[in-house]
Amino acid sequence: AQTVTQSQPEMSVQEAETVTLSCTYDTSESDYYLFWYKQPPSRQMILVIRQEAYKQQNATENRFSVNFQKAAKSFSLKISDSQLGDAAMYFCAYRNDRSGSARQLTFGSGTQLTVLP
Amino acid sequence: DTEVTQTPKHLVMGMTNKKSLKCEQHMGHRAMYWYKQKAKKPPELMFVYSYEKLSINESVPSRFSPECPNSSLLNLHLHALQPEDSALYLCASSRAAWGQGVEAFFGQGTRLTVV
Numbered sequence: 001a002q003t004v005t006q007s008q009p010e011m012s013v014q015e016a017e018t019v020t021l022s023c024t025y026d027t028s029e030s031d032y033y034l035f036w037y038k039q040p041p042s043r044q045m046i047l048v049i050r051q052e053a054y055k056q057q058n059a060t061e062n063r064f065s066v067n068f069q070k071a072a073k074s075f076s077l078k079i080s081d082s083q084l085g086d087a088a089m090y091f092c093a094y095r096n097d098r099s100g101s102a103r104q105l106t107f108g109s110g111t112q113l114t115v116l117p
Numbered sequence: 118d119t120e121v122t123q124t125p126k127h128l129v130m131g132m133t134n135k136k137s138l139k140c141e142q143h144m145g146h147r148a149m150y151w152y153k154q155k156a157k158k159p160p161e162l163m164f165v166y167s168y169e170k171l172s173i174n175e176s177v178p179s180r181f182s183p184e185c186p187n188s189s190l191l192n193l194h195l196h197a198l199q200p201e202d203s204a205l206y207l208c209a210s211s212r213a214a215w216g217q218g219v220e221a222f223f224g225q226g227t228r229l230t231v232v
Contacts, residue, residue, distance in 0.1 A: 033219070042225065044223060044224065105221060108159065110157070110158070110159055
């Protein structure tokens with residue numbers, strides 16, 4: 001079974017600064033996707049970024065980038081130039097891509113990010 | 118249109134009531150999901166529908182009854198719930214549950230309170 005671990009229940013960052021959220025996972029699969037979702041107080045889970053395991057290049061979406069270390073099973077999220085609107089609960093999630101298996105998401109426990117003005 | 122729409126946004130129901138939650142998407146996705154989320158916890162998978170057929174039921178009590186009338190619509194029928202069932206219920210959809218899969222899109226959820 002796959003597990004996803006987020007060891008930082010809470011983090012804070014000063015506006016305009018950079019913050020890194022950690023995520024590790026455990027799997028015996030070779031093909032999978034990793035995601036970071038953001039859940040603000042409005043409750044909607046919003047996809048921030050995704051990474052395909054077969055890609056060595058780290059994914060980037062504007063101010064959001066990941067550091068994907070496949071051998072170490074590590075998938076951290078870096079938020080640059082933090083904005084007040086980045087304040088939310090961030091969930092790391094895993095989804096396998098093995099043929100014939102169900103593709104449901106396995107979530108980490110979440111990191112609550114506070115952005116200080 | 119990348120929206121998953123859930124109604125109602127809030128629901129308060131008694132333990133003897135029957136109610137339904139509704140979820141709709143028009144992205145042509147063939148996989149739809151129900152998740153339950155308690156405060157400050159990650160979502161927990163309840164059901165997966167793939168091509169309008171129930172493919173995964175994560176040992177959910179029978180007081181929760183899912184239904185997928187067509188490829189755009191997913192319902193969750195509620196009956197004789199307990200106070201511990203109070204939670205945020207999230208619906209999601211993705212291109213497919215089986216085969217080449219990509220990210221899931223989530224609705225805003227229904228905040229359910231059982232009194």
